Amino acid sequence: MYARVFTLIIAISGSLSSPVLDLRGSLSSRGIDASFPGDSSYASASSPFNLRFSFRPAAVTFPKTPEEVSEVIQIGASQKLNVVARSGGHSYIANGLGGTDGALVVDLQNFHNITMDSVSGMAIIESGNRLGDVITGLADANRALPHGDCPYVGIGGHASFGGFGFASRLWGLTLDTITAVNTVLANGTILRVTADNHPDLFWGLQGSASSFGITTSIEVATQPAPPSATIFQYTWDLNVTAAYQGLAAFQSFVQTNIPAHFGGEINLSRGPSVGTVTFELLGGWYAPAEGLKSTLTPFLSQMPNGPRTSVQTGTYLNSETIIAGGSLDTKSTPDGHDTFYAKSLMTPECSPISDKALLAFTQYIANEGFASQTGWFVQFELYGGKNSAINSVAPDATAFAHRNSTFTIQFYASAPGGAPPYPSYGFTFLDDMVETLTSNSPQNWDYGQVAYPNYVDDKLVDWKQRYYGSHYDRLRYLKDKYDPSDLFKFPTAIDE
DSSP states (O other): HHHHHHHHHOOOOHHHHHHHOOHHHHHTTOEEEEEEETTHEEEEEEEESSSSSSOSSSSSOOOOOOHHHHHHHHHHHHTTEEEEESOOOOTTTTTGSSSSSTTEEEEEETOOEEEEEETTOOOEEEEOBBBBHHHHHHHTEEEEEEOOOOOSSSSHHHHOOOOOOOTHHHHEEEEGEEEEEEEEESOEEEEOOOOTTOOOHHHHHHHHHHGTOOOEEEEEEEEEEOOOOOEEEEEEEEHHHHHHHHHHHHHHHTTTTOOTEEEEEEEEEESSTTTTTEEEEEEEEEOOGHHHHHHHHHHHTTOOOOOOEEEEEHHHHHHHHHTTTTTOOOSSOOOOOOOOEEEEEEEESSSSHHHHHHHHHHHHHHHHHHSSSSSSEEEEEEESSSHHHHSOOOOOOOOOOSSSSSEEEEEEOEEEEESSSSOOHHHHHHHHHHHHHHTTTTTTTTGGGGOOSSSSSSSSSTTIIIGGGGGHHHHHHHHHHHHHOSSSTTSSSOOO
16 A cells, blocks of 8 residues: 555656646747756846846747747646747836746747738738848848837847837838738647737737737838938037026927928937036938938028038938948847836827926936036937828827927936946936926926836836726727737736
């Protein structure tokens, strides 16, 4: 009898450590590469872009096909692990590592193909591509897309939650170009989703894709690359009054009939002395160069004389290389890291930022900003204005909820030297900076309803409202339908 019981215990113990139930064994038995805690590759595989965070995934997997992605998802579900996708790994709060310990990460770096149909202009872009890869891959066919300017950002997350660049006023957000999404659902189903075959899911994937599946590729309608593109840059060191007047002048300027092929932003950073701000106008012009001067003159005529100026005209590919800092190569040099805190506001077109708020904000960054030990910047990115393709999309056409903004403002502060730990004063500095705008605006100003999901902020209590607005309830319905067990879970995922 005792021998039989002992034999039974051994059999049960053996089954518990078998490849069916053991994560490492389950993955290796299917030929899926993975990195686990204790492996020599694990520290690199689980490293976040923002070193303010440090999470320990259960494993980081590297599938090579949609079928292997499906296997990983099913293994994760069987072992009650949350599963998350990682494209380029640039989530500001490390959502691509799960945003907490113990997640099963699907790293998509092996999904790096780009297929271009030069006749139709349609492209299939796999989710492991970085933006630098997308730019150069499409340039071979003289095609282009709207997207951001950091070459190391992954297309997967970028297109899932927005995707803004200087050409966005002309062509829209990256997600606006998507015609089909190839995804793997929580039950392991591999699905090509379009507005025709699954309109509800397609809607949700254009604004919150990683809450509903693992996107292995997107199919997009590309644009002919403009024959001429100009990158312009004007930089001043300004006192408080001049900087405040410059912001007010730019806000007024973008409410005029500026053409869609004008894109730009105001970048603000620490000035050379207390009470000053470095004020930069940076942008792209996607039309013959001779039209740029007449478009900019109404704004530049209100600014001080003698800015440091750079105006470079060339091919579209050349313009993207300039914006990226001189190189689109994501293979020769490894991606970098930072240790930072970031926030965002999206300002309503119907209610421009008040003079009172602009002045208070400028005073703050010129004084407290000079004293801060953080490395900070603020970007007033031009989303709207007349002729903006972003705002021409109907508010409910996609899950991206913000189609009536003038600016997306990004507030960003790095730890000294860009290395951890992040100082507590950095949070206070940035929070108080944002407060100068919001507390000096009308009580009914729409700032509280709107923030940009790709500048994700782990300290937003009301992120559901700010990122998704009135769309959140519809997204939650889709979550119940397509991921009822809440498998795809991270801090800002749609809740089941």
